[in-house]
Amino acid sequence: MVQKILNKLKTAPPTESQGERSHSEIMFIMTALMAAMLLAALDQSIVSTALPTIANDLNGLSKLSWVATAYLLTSAVVTPLYGKISDLFGRKQIFLGAIVIFLVGSMLCGLSQNMGQLIFFRGLQGLGGGGLMALALAIVGDIIPPRQRGRYQGYFGAVFAISSVIGPLLGGLFTDYLNWRWIFYINLPIGLVAMFMIWARLHLPVNKTEHRIDFLGAGLLAAGAICLLLATVWGGNEYAWGSHTIMGLIGGGIALLAIFIGWEHKAAEPIIPMRLFRNDIFTVAAIMSLLSGLVMFASLIYLPEYQQLVHGYSATKSGLMMLPLVAGLLVAMIASGRIISKTGHYRMFPIAGTLVSAVGLWLFTHLSVNTNQLILSGWMLILGLGIGSFMQVMTLAVQNSVERRDLGTATSIATFFRSMGSSFGTAVFGAILTARLSVYLARLLPAQYSGKITGNNLQAGASQLHHMDAHVVHAILESFVRAFHDVFLWAIPCALLAFIAALFLREAPLRETTRDMAEGEALEPAAR
Numbered sequence: 001m002v003q004k005i006l007n008k009l010k011t012a013p014p015t016e017s018q019g020e021r022s023h024s025e026i027m028f029i030m031t032a033l034m035a036a037m038l039l040a041a042l043d044q045s046i047v048s049t050a051l052p053t054i055a056n057d058l059n060g061l062s063k064l065s066w067v068a069t070a071y072l073l074t075s076a077v078v079t080p081l082y083g084k085i086s087d088l089f090g091r092k093q094i095f096l097g098a099i100v101i102f103l104v105g106s107m108l109c110g111l112s113q114n115m116g117q118l119i120f121f122r123g124l125q126g127l128g129g130g131g132l133m134a135l136a137l138a139i140v141g142d143i144i145p146p147r148q149r150g151r152y153q154g155y156f157g158a159v160f161a162i163s164s165v166i167g168p169l170l171g172g173l174f175t176d177y178l179n180w181r182w183i184f185y186i187n188l189p190i191g192l193v194a195m196f197m198i199w200a201r202l203h204l205p206v207n208k209t210e211h212r213i214d215f216l217g218a219g220l221l222a223a224g225a226i227c228l229l230l231a232t233v234w235g236g237n238e239y240a241w242g243s244h245t246i247m248g249l250i251g252g253g254i255a256l257l258a259i260f261i262g263w264e265h266k267a268a269e270p271i272i273p274m275r276l277f278r279n280d281i282f283t284v285a286a287i288m289s290l291l292s293g294l295v296m297f298a299s300l301i302y303l304p305e306y307q308q309l310v311h312g313y314s315a316t317k318s319g320l321m322m323l324p325l326v327a328g329l330l331v332a333m334i335a336s337g338r339i340i341s342k343t344g345h346y347r348m349f350p351i352a353g354t355l356v357s358a359v360g361l362w363l364f365t366h367l368s369v370n371t372n373q374l375i376l377s378g379w380m381l382i383l384g385l386g387i388g389s390f391m392q393v394m395t396l397a398v399q400n401s402v403e404r405r406d407l408g409t410a411t412s413i414a415t416f417f418r419s420m421g422s423s424f425g426t427a428v429f430g431a432i433l434t435a436r437l438s439v440y441l442a443r444l445l446p447a448q449y450s451g452k453i454t455g456n457n458l459q460a461g462a463s464q465l466h467h468m469d470a471h472v473v474h475a476i477l478e479s480f481v482r483a484f485h486d487v488f489l490w491a492i493p494c495a496l497l498a499f500i501a502a503l504f505l506r507e508a509p510l511r512e513t514t515r516d517m518a519e520g521e522a523l524e525p526a527a528r
Contacts, residue, residue, distance in 0.1 A: 025201070032197035033136040034159050036099055039187050039194070040129040041163035043071060043106075046171040050180045052308050057180065058115045066119045068426045069229060074126030075133065076419030077222045080271045080412050082134040085213060091139055092202050096195060098131025103191045110184035125184075134412055139202070168304060168326075172319030214271040220260035221271065225420065227253030232427045235435075272413055281401035282410060284505045285394040286417045288350060291498035292391050293421020294428075295357055295491060302429060303380070306484050310369060310477050324377040328384020329391075336389050344509065346393050350502035353389025358495035360386050364488040369477045386495075390502070394418075401508055425494075429487045436486045440479035446472065 047054070047067055054067060086094040105125030112118035174182040231249035239245045264270040277283045303325070307318035336349045360383030367376075395414055402410040 028197065029202050030140075032194045032202070033139060035190055035194040035197070036095075036132045037136045037159050038163055039099075039102060039191055040075070040132040041159060042167050042170070043125065043129060043187070046167040046183050050171040050175040050183055052305055053175050053180050054118070055115075058112070058118060066427070066430075067115075067122055069423050069430075070119045070122040071126040071129065072419055072423040072426065073222075073225060073229060074123045075130035076126075076416050076423060077218060077225065078127055078130035079134045079416050079419065080409070081213065081215075081218055082131045086135055086138065091135060092198065094131065095135040095139065096198060098128045098135060099191055099195050099198075100128070101125075102128025102132060103188055104128075106184045106187040106191070110181040133415065137411065168319035168322045169316070170319075172304075172314065172316035176314050176316045212268045214264075214267050214269060217260060217263055217267055217271040220256055220263060224253045224256030224260055225423070227256060229423060229427045232424070232431045235431055272416075273409065276402065276410060276413065279401055280504075281397055281506055281508060284501055285397045285401075285414060287501045288354075288390065288498050288505070289394045289414050289417040290421040291354075291494050291501070292387065292394065293418040293423075294425035294494045295361070295498065296387050296391065296422065296425070302433060302484065302487055306367070306480070309480055310484075311373075321373065321377070322380070325380035325384040328381040328386075329388035330384075332385045332388025333392055336393065340393070340396070345507060346396060347502075347505055347507040349393050350390035350505055351499065353386050353391075353393075354495055354499035354502050355386070356389065357383060357386030358492055358499060360384075361488050361492045361495055365485045365492075367481055367484060367488075369474070369481055390498075391418075397505065397508075425491075429491065432490055433483050433487050436483040437479060440482045441476065444475040444479050446475070 051067060082094065082098065102125055105121050105123075105128060108121040109118055109125060112121055170186070171180075171183050174180065174186070227249045231246050231253065234249075235241045235246045261274070264272055264274050277286075303322060304318040307313045307321050311318075313321065332353070336346075336353075340346045340349070360379060363379040363382065395411060398410050398414045
């Protein structure tokens with residue numbers, strides 16, 4: 001039976017017949033695609049509960065945020081490139097190559113002996129992870145006809161929801177009962193199974209389309225983003241904010257991004273077509289995607305650290321304590337999706353969601369050393385409801401507002417902006433946390449501890465709290481809580497900016513199918 005199916009696929013015409021696969025065939029391929037996407041999605045959240053343990057083991061608290069940032073940054077930068085490369089060499093081959101890069105990076109992450117190695121290999125892992133995200137959705141478009149596509153794409157939403165639930169929990173379980181290195185090793189068996197399934201059953205025609213790949217644009221974008229990220233991570237820690245190094249990085253980053261924008265206007269096939277920004281819905285959605293990444297990772301990355309250091313929870317328990325936030329995300333995403341499908345209106349959700357998110361962040365500025373867990377869970381639920389109400393709506397708005405020929409590009413750019421927001425959010429809030437922690441420790445600790453316990457070695461100090469006097473322990477915990485206040489205080493403007501942007505989001509009628517708009521036909525008001 002399997003051989004008959006394979007023979008049929010090999011002899012099928014390269015276009016419409018590929019959409020005639022049976023439901024069982026499609027689900028087999030979809031399972032492999034979802035397994036691959038699960039790997040990429042998990043690695044955005046699975047490290048959160050393990051970060052304090054990793055920092056302690058590798059002696060690198062000051063570089064903590066880069067464990068998450070390196071992956072998010074590289075996966076974001078390569079996302080727009082994978083589509084054009086797969087047009088040249090075939091979707092299947094490039095997808096398998098992305099899995100291989102991801103698995104090699106995962107293995108090397110698990111073998112890392114210091115924080116520098118781990119950060120570098122996380123970047124390598126991200127180079128593959130960006131391909132998993134971009135190409136899985138493209139392959140869905142290859143194998144499923146437009147009229148049925150929505151029926152299957154809902155499965156990918158479930159993958160992201162599941163990854164956000166089990167990611168922090170798995171990170172805690174592996175850290176507590178095995179070793180933090182297993183948060184990377186677990187990718188190997190899942191990835192190998194996905195590779196075999198794709199290799200054996202996914203057969204696509206290789207319709208090569210000649211493209212000029214915008215490598216210069218990708219290099220300028222990556223260099224500019226890295227300069228700005230280095231400035232946020234090093235500022236106030238490795239170098240003073242007013243130092244020549246930090247100011248040079250900021251100036252260099254801005255200059256490189258300005259050159260990138262100029263180049264994209266001239267490039268034959270730009271990595272980010274600037275003409276899309278003439279579409280007001282696309283522009284607002286891109287801004288909100290950037291801000292949603294900032295807001296979301298401000299909570300996902302640093303809440304487990306608060307739970308472990310201040311409340312003394314294990315990595316597993318701190319992961320379980322994140323479930324109210326995840327529950328809020330799931331409830332809001334499912335409810336908003338159903339209401340939008342029923343009413344055809346989506347604008348109200350970004351407006352309400354960003355405002356609720358700002359309230360949730362404000363609640364977290366009232367944390368104390370002894371905050372009741374039930375109260376904390378309620379605050380998490382509110383924040384999750386807010387973020388979940390608008391995070392996925394941005395992709396819907398983008399896809400509904402652009403021409404069919406720009407659908408893949410526009411979707412990947414929206415994903416790119418959210419990933420960049422996540423990268424900058426992790427780096428910026430990590431820099432704020434470390435810098436403010438040192439300030440409060442110097443202010444609250446007794447004189448004899450001055451310089452011995454700082455923001456850069458808090459993990460080492462916290463691991464020895466039971467050897468210290470009660471007033472010293474209280475000073476350390478109070479310092480951390482105040483620094484945590486500052487993180488959320490700085491996150492509130494991001495949510496409020498997203499709220500202001502949402503007020504400018506124009507609502508266009510939702511298309512019933514992707515065929516409702518002919519090739520090259522745009523929604524006329526969207527390009528004003």
